Amino acid sequence: MRMNIYLIRRNDKVDYDQYAKAIVIAKDIEQARNMHPSGGTDYDIEQWSIGECATWIHPVNVEVIEIGKAIPEAEKGVVCADFKAG
Numbered sequence: 583m584r585m586n587i588y589l590i591r592r593n594d595k596v597d598y599d600q601y602a603k604a605i606v607i608a609k610d611i612e613q614a615r616n617m618h619p620s621g622g623t624d625y626d627i628e629q630w631s632i633g634e635c636a637t638w639i640h641p642v643n644v645e646v647i648e649i650g651k652a653i654p655e656a657e658k659g660v661v662c663a664d665f666k667a668g
Contacts, residue, residue: 585652587661588614592639598668600637605661607652615641619663637665 588611591603604619618638 583609584654585609585656585658586614586648587650587652589647589649590614590617590619591645591647593643593645594639596666598666600666602664602666604663605649606659607656607661608658611646611648613658614646615644617658617660619660619665621660 585607586609588606588608589603590606592601596602601619604617606614606617606619608614608617620637
């Protein structure tokens with residue numbers, strides 16, 4: 583299956599030590615929405631609410647924009663991310 587390239591970004595105010603957005607490769611919008619910019623690829627409320635994962639927001643608050651098609655051999659994952667270090 584050919585993957586797509588998406589921009590994922592939060593729809594709220596970005597604070598220090600949080601991710602603002604990322605470029606990801608995923609099969610569809612829902613898979614992209616459930617990716618964490620740190621590299622986590624599956625949403626898990628238990629994991630995302632603590633530690634490093636608390637740097638992102640719940641998937642329902644993630645805006646997803648398809649920006650292109652990935653090369654045929656591309657794999658699901660985060661290409662790059664924008665982290666606001668404080």
